Amino acid sequence: MNPRRKKRLTIVISILVGLSVVAGFVLYALSQNIDLFYKPSEIYQGKDDTGIKPINGQRLRIGGLVVPGSVKRDPSSLDVTFELVDMRMPIVFKDSDPVIKVHYDGILPDLFREGQGIVANGMLVNGNFIEASEVLAKHDENYIPKELADDMGEKHQKPSYSKEQLEEQNY
Amino acid sequence: MWKWLHPYANPEVSYHFIGKLLPWLAKITMTLLAIGMVWALVFAPADYQQGDSFRIFYIHVPTAILSMSIYLAMASAAFCSLVWQFRLADASAAAMAPVGAVITAIALFTGAAWGKPMWGTWWIWDARLTSELVLLFLYLGVIALHNAFEDKNLAGKAAGILSLVGVVNIPIIKYSVEWWNTLHQGATVSKMSAPSMSMEMFWPFVICFLAIAMLVTFVISIRFRTEILARNSMRPWVRELITAEGIK
Numbered sequence: 001m002n003p004r005r006k007k008r009l010t011i012v013i014s015i016l017v018g019l020s021v022v023a024g025f026v027l028y029a030l031s032q033n034i035d036l037f038y039k040p041s042e043i044y045q046g047k048d049d050t051g052i053k054p055i056n057g058q059r060l061r062i063g064g065l066v067v068p069g070s071v072k073r074d075p076s077s078l079d080v081t082f083e084l085v086d087m088r089m090p091i092v093f094k095d096s097d098p099v100i101k102v103h104y105d106g107i108l109p110d111l112f113r114e115g116q117g118i119v120a121n122g123m124l125v126n127g128n129f130i131e132a133s134e135v136l137a138k139h140d141e142n143y144i145p146k147e148l149a150d151d152m153g154e155k156h157q158k159p160s161y162s163k164e165q166l167e168e169q170n171y
Numbered sequence: 172m173w174k175w176l177h178p179y180a181n182p183e184v185s186y187h188f189i190g191k192l193l194p195w196l197a198k199i200t201m202t203l204l205a206i207g208m209v210w211a212l213v214f215a216p217a218d219y220q221q222g223d224s225f226r227i228f229y230i231h232v233p234t235a236i237l238s239m240s241i242y243l244a245m246a247s248a249a250f251c252s253l254v255w256q257f258r259l260a261d262a263s264a265a266a267m268a269p270v271g272a273v274i275t276a277i278a279l280f281t282g283a284a285w286g287k288p289m290w291g292t293w294w295i296w297d298a299r300l301t302s303e304l305v306l307l308f309l310y311l312g313v314i315a316l317h318n319a320f321e322d323k324n325l326a327g328k329a330a331g332i333l334s335l336v337g338v339v340n341i342p343i344i345k346y347s348v349e350w351w352n353t354l355h356q357g358a359t360v361s362k363m364s365a366p367s368m369s370m371e372m373f374w375p376f377v378i379c380f381l382a383i384a385m386l387v388t389f390v391i392s393i394r395f396r397t398e399i400l401a402r403n404s405m406r407p408w409v410r411e412l413i414t415a416e417g418i419k
Binding site for chain 1: 216217218219220221225228250253254255288289290291292295297298335336338339343350351352353354356357358359367368369371372
């Protein structure tokens with residue numbers, strides 16, 4: 001390689017390496033701010049790397065798995081409460097998991113069900129209770145054909161609403 | 172070692188060589204697109220949770236993967252052009268940028284259209300979605316720089332530096348779902364282990380991916396030829412071509 005090309009090659013490569021290092025440091029410094037949500041255990045113990053705990057009245061996002069059997073829906077309105085635990089793969093629920101209770105008054109996304117991962121946006125009220133203003137379903141990366149899911153006993157039912165419940169929402 | 176490649180550095184040779192490939196690319200693209208889209212949108216089984224909305228996957232995932240691949244190809248071309256001052260590489264980078272931008276926009280749009288019924292929102296500022304949006308802006312910046320200078324060599328240099336800087340964003344997009352917690356799910360197919368879907372859902376994806384990849388190659392090839400002509404319009408061989416074709 002002739003000297004001029006060699007020089008250009010070194011310049012370009014050193015700029016690229018420098019930039020990657022800078023970007024790496026910036027992302028490392030920002031890493032807690034880039035996380036979209038708190039996990040239920042982090043509400044109790046603080047963020048994994050900084051130990052910063054959210055305070056009562058703070059607006060935050062929480063992400064976790066809906067505990068089976070914890071979803072309680074009011075038959076005449078859209079009010080729903082449910083409990084969340086940390087997401088983990090494979091999905092198992094233990095009694096010792098830290099639990100956060102969520103209350104929400106609105107229409108749940110189609111993918112919402114017990115055992116599903118969700119992200120809720122709301123205010124921390126009582127140390128372990130969140131008044132949510134938005135509930136989003138988090139899809140896992142698994143896709144299963146309907147027939148196969150039926151054979152495996154995996155069922156999914158969209159949250160359904162009665163006419164009365166939907167009318168109530170308009171007020 | 173690279174001696175066999177040297178003739179293709181000549182714009183005229185490249186122009187005619189790609190011209191010979193084009194009809195074949197067109198045939199392969201059309202066949203794959205027809206098979207892939209019908210298989211994916213009609214015959215592939217519906218997902219147990221999402222029903223038919225899941226079929227957006229067959230357009231969203233290929234375009235999202237390709238948005239990053241095209242960027243890497245463009246940045247490699249820019250690298251060759253910066254280090255070896257290789258003019259044709261500049262032309263190819265200029266040909267790739269708008270195609271990459273469109274593919275990125277399609278990935279973002281299909282993602283939003285899927286997100287609304289499934290997640291419950293069109294958009295959320297999580298790490299994956301935001302970094303993919305940054306990729307779109309990088310493409311737009313590269314296109315703008317290619318057109319900002321009268322002198323195409325200077326324009327290529329400026330755009331090349333921006334595309335090389337933007338490469339930092341590619342691993343961030345790819346690993347955002349692993350490094351941080353996001354609403355966006357992890358990888359289903361583009362990972363080392365087996366895909367997280369059954370084979371009857373996976374094969375249509377492979378065809379769709381190849382089809383869209385071929386479509387992208389096809390469009391870039393056409394743009395590359397046009398770019399060669401535009402940049403060599405004063406050369407005798409282009410003049411001859413114009414008189415032979417009878418276009419003024």
